[in-house]
Amino acid sequence: MSEKAAVNERTAVSEKKAVSNTTATNSLAHSVKRGGLVLWLYGLLATAVIAGTYLGTKEQIAQQQRMARERALAQIVPPEHHDNDLLADSFPLADHQLLGHKIPAEAYRARRASEVIAVILPVVATEGYGGAMNIIVGINRDGTLTGVRVLSHNETPGLGDKIEAHKSEWITRFDGRSLSDPAPEQWRVAKDGGEFDQFTGATITPRAVVKAVYQSLKYFSDHRGELLIDATLSGDLTLDITREDGEGEKP
Amino acid sequence: MSSESYGQIAANGLWHNNPALVQGLGLCPLLAVTGSVVNALGLGLATIAVLTGSNMVVSCIRNHVSDSVRLPVFVMVIASFTTCTELLMKAYTYELYQILGIFIPLIVTNCVILGRADTFASRHALLPSMADGLMMGLGFTLVLVLLGAIRELLGSGTLMNNMHLLLGELARNWTLQLGENYRGFLLAILPPGAFLATGMLIAGKNLLDRRLTKRQTPLNDNLIATDARAE
Numbered sequence: 001m002s003e004k005a006a007v008n009e010r011t012a013v014s015e016k017k018a019v020s021n022t023t024a025t026n027s028l029a030h031s032v033k034r035g036g037l038v039l040w041l042y043g044l045l046a047t048a049v050i051a052g053t054y055l056g057t058k059e060q061i062a063q064q065q066r067m068a069r070e071r072a073l074a075q076i077v078p079p080e081h082h083d084n085d086l087l088a089d090s091f092p093l094a095d096h097q098l099l100g101h102k103i104p105a106e107a108y109r110a111r112r113a114s115e116v117i118a119v120i121l122p123v124v125a126t127e128g129y130g131g132a133m134n135i136i137v138g139i140n141r142d143g144t145l146t147g148v149r150v151l152s153h154n155e156t157p158g159l160g161d162k163i164e165a166h167k168s169e170w171i172t173r174f175d176g177r178s179l180s181d182p183a184p185e186q187w188r189v190a191k192d193g194g195e196f197d198q199f200t201g202a203t204i205t206p207r208a209v210v211k212a213v214y215q216s217l218k219y220f221s222d223h224r225g226e227l228l229i230d231a232t233l234s235g236d237l238t239l240d241i242t243r244e245d246g247e248g249e250k251p
Numbered sequence: 252m253s254s255e256s257y258g259q260i261a262a263n264g265l266w267h268n269n270p271a272l273v274q275g276l277g278l279c280p281l282l283a284v285t286g287s288v289v290n291a292l293g294l295g296l297a298t299i300a301v302l303t304g305s306n307m308v309v310s311c312i313r314n315h316v317s318d319s320v321r322l323p324v325f326v327m328v329i330a331s332f333t334t335c336t337e338l339l340m341k342a343y344t345y346e347l348y349q350i351l352g353i354f355i356p357l358i359v360t361n362c363v364i365l366g367r368a369d370t371f372a373s374r375h376a377l378l379p380s381m382a383d384g385l386m387m388g389l390g391f392t393l394v395l396v397l398l399g400a401i402r403e404l405l406g407s408g409t410l411m412n413n414m415h416l417l418l419g420e421l422a423r424n425w426t427l428q429l430g431e432n433y434r435g436f437l438l439a440i441l442p443p444g445a446f447l448a449t450g451m452l453i454a455g456k457n458l459l460d461r462r463l464t465k466r467q468t469p470l471n472d473n474l475i476a477t478d479a480r481a482e
Contacts, residue, residue, distance in 0.1 A: 035320040042316075042324050046331040053335040057342035064345035157286075158437040 073108060075165065076138035076147030077118050082110035086120070093121070094226060098219050100124030100132070100212065109227075110138075116228045118146050119220065125212035129204040130154030133163075137216040141228060144181075148174045148213055153205075160205035170197070170206070179217045187214040257382055264386025270363040271394040271449075272456050277361040280354050281395060282445040288410060291399030293347045293417045294354055295392030297340060299385065301332045302364050306384030308332075309372040325368045326359075333359040347416040363387060394452065401448050406440035408433030 066087060073086050090106040093099065101124050108120040118140050125133040133153040138146035148171055150163045162168040173196065188194025189207045198206045220227060255263075270276050277298070285291045308328050316324050337355045340348045348355065358364070367387055372380040404410055408429040414422035438444040 031317065031319060035317050038317055039320050039323060039327075042312075042327055046327050049331055050334050050338075053338050057338045060342035061338070061345075064342065068345060068349075157440050158435065 072136060072149060072151055073120055075149050076136060077110045077120060082112050082117060084109075084111040086110060094223065095219075099216060100126050107227075109229075111230075115141075115230050117141055119227045121216050121219065123212045123216045125208040127204070127208040127211065128153060128155055129160050129202070129208075130156065133208065133212070135209065135212055135216075137213055139217065139220045142178075143217070143221060144176055144178045145174050145213070145217070147172070148209075150209065155205045156202065159199065159202040162199050162202070163205060163209055170199070171209075173197075174213055179214075179221055184214075255379065257379070260379060260382045261386045264383060264388075265390040265393065266456075268387075269390040269394065269456070270387055271391055272453050274363070274366070276363045276366060277391060278449070280357060280361065281391075281398065281449065282442055284351060284354050285395055285398040285402055285445060286406065286440050287403040287412060288396060288399040289347070289413050289417050290350060291395040292392070293340075293344065294351055294358075295388075295395040296417075297336050297351075297355060298358055298361060298364075299388030299392055300336050301329065301358050302367065302388040302391075303381055303384035304332045305329045305364055305368055306372040306380040307377060309368045310375060310377045310380035313373045321373070322365075322369070325365060325373075329364050329368065330359045344417060350416070363391060398445070398448055398452065402439045402444060404429060405436045406438075406444065407435050 069087060077086070086108045089109045089111065091109065093101070093105050093107050096103075096105050099105070099121060101122070105122045107122060109116050110118040110120065118138055120136055120138045123135045123137055125135055131154050133155070134151040135148060136151060137148050140146055149165055150171065153161070153163065155161050155163065162170055165171050182195045185193070186195040187210060189196050189198040189203060189210055191198055191203055192207065194210070196206065196210050264270075268274060271278070271281055280294055280298075284294045305325075305328050309325055312324070312328075333356060336358070337348075340351075340355060367383060371383045375383070400410060403412065410427040410429075411422075411425045414425045436444075439448070
């Protein structure tokens with residue numbers, strides 16, 4: 001009789017253990033589920049708030065980026081000189097690797113009365129001291145530079161950052177230069193036998209910029225035809241495209 | 252749950268428990284963006300916004316979030332505020348946003364924010380939490396701006412240069428210039444200069460603290476001295 005009772009007792013104890021184990025597992029599972037649900041709910045809420053802010057600021061941000069771009073371009077081709085919207089007259093660069101780009105880049109045409117008076121080329125100077133530098137170069141129809149500006153760089157503050165327009169006027173010394181002014185051998189920093197000054201304590205930075213500007217001038221002269229496309233609209237909205245070399249295609 | 256008066260909360264945030272000079276938190280942005288007053292002020296204001304906002308939200312949900320997921324939820328709240336602040340800066344102070352660059356999203360990693368959320372906001376009501384966030388943020392910003400002023404003055408010879416990036420066109424002419432031909436003390440702008448300046452600020456604060464406590468107990472000192480002499 002006692003053995004049966006003992007067996008019953010053992011069964012009861014092990015049943016209790018089993019129940020408490022299950023309860024423990026259940027409450028762990030329960031707490032995980034609850035925690036997961038809470039996280040999910042807060043995640044949903046957070047996403048909603050961020051999405052709302054994003055949609056609310058989208059327009060304003062796009063406008064700011066447009067304005068920043070315009071400001072940068074206006075530094076090298078002043079608005080008085082052209083009558084078109086530069087941002088609307090953008091076109092993808094052919095052979096963008098020639099100008100240091102890893103991905104396709106947008107260039108701009110400045111027109112006056114439909115004639116292209118200047119082209120703005122984005123160039124990447126890959127040999128900066130701190131890596132790649134983003135530069136925009138403005139080139140007139142006749143091949144002279146309208147201006148150069150460094151948009152972004154990682155050069156040393158106080159040493160290489162004199163390439164910035166508001167830190168020194170060094171970058172303005174390119175204005176008016178061309179492939180022949182100075183001669184190709186002079187398109188270097190003074191240390192390399194060229195005509196452009198370097199900075200005290202920083203040669204690599206100006207050297208990279210001079211090289212990039214020279215490359216953009218060469219690109220311009222090699223691709224003149226495609227860059228200087230004048231577009232005129234005749235009365236019945238057909239497009240007459242006149243090439244630089246006079247060969248016209250009339251539909 | 253202790254209840255501190257608003258005066259205590261303010262004194263803690265601004266002086267006794269200053270995030271930068273006492274707790275030593277948030278040193279990464281402190282050293283990196285304090286090259287000029289406008290940068291320092293811009294990031295400081297963004298940090299105040301995130302800190303106050305997240306403290307308020309954490310305080311509201313403190314009883315509705317299970318212990319096991321407390322910290323992930325707090326981090327999510329802080330990250331949401333950081334992203335929204337970044338979007339707002341991109342929309343309304345674009346040039347400053349470009350200058351501050353990666354340090355705006357990095358606000359989420361500022362230990363002050365998670366620290367206050369966990370030690371204060373999760374145990375106090377809404378209004379004290381908001382006050383704490385505001386005061387801690389203000390204390391942090393004050394140090395940021397002070398450092399920014401020192402480093403800008405020594406490093407570039409100007410003060411409040413480019414303030415219009417943050418405060419609009421009205422502030423364009425607020426720049427003070429330290430003489431025409433100031434060549435600039437480069438070390439002040441580079442990271443070592445930031446470390447040195449911060450160290451000196453901490454030392455200065457400790458010195459002031461010591462002077463203040465000395466001034467509060469001159470009577471005791473006199474009594475001890477008299478006792479010593481009597482013996």
